[in-house]
Amino acid sequence: MKAKDTLGRTGERLAADYLEDHGIRVIDSNWRCASGEIDLVGLDGAELVIVEVKTxxxxxxxxxxxxxxxxxxxxxxxxxxxxxxxxxxxxxxMRIDAVGIVMDRTAAASIDHLKGVA
Structure with a gap:
């Protein structure tokens, strides 16, 4: 696996943990079809949340x-x-959220969660 792919997968795991800690239950990850991929799918109460993770x-x-x-x-x-x-x-x-993660080697990961980006 390439370093970029490893970074992305690590970011997705951090994002899933972050979302779970903030009340969003992650129900699917890395779902693929011919049209593309969804990083994470969650439930925020009854609301379906599609999450794009950028690390x-x-x-x-x-x-x-x-x-x-x-x-x-x-x-x-x-x-x-x-x-x-x-x-x-x-x-x-249903809503679409985005999670941005910076994994600087000198500090703890920085996580930004934007709700309803699309």
């Missing part, structure tokens, strides 16, 4: 959340509907 080793090239493009957010909306259909969750509230 960086530093802020040298900007904040990880700056990597969320309009195209990525549109794709996440499509993926959210596809996930919901596949899992028979076509009714009820």
């Amino acid at each position: 960086r080793s530093s802020r040298r090239y900007g904040d990880p959340l700056e990597a969320l493009t309009r195209a990525k957010l549109v794709r996440l909306r499509t993926l959210a509907v596809l996930w919901a259909r596949e899992h028979q969750r076509v009714a009820g509230p």
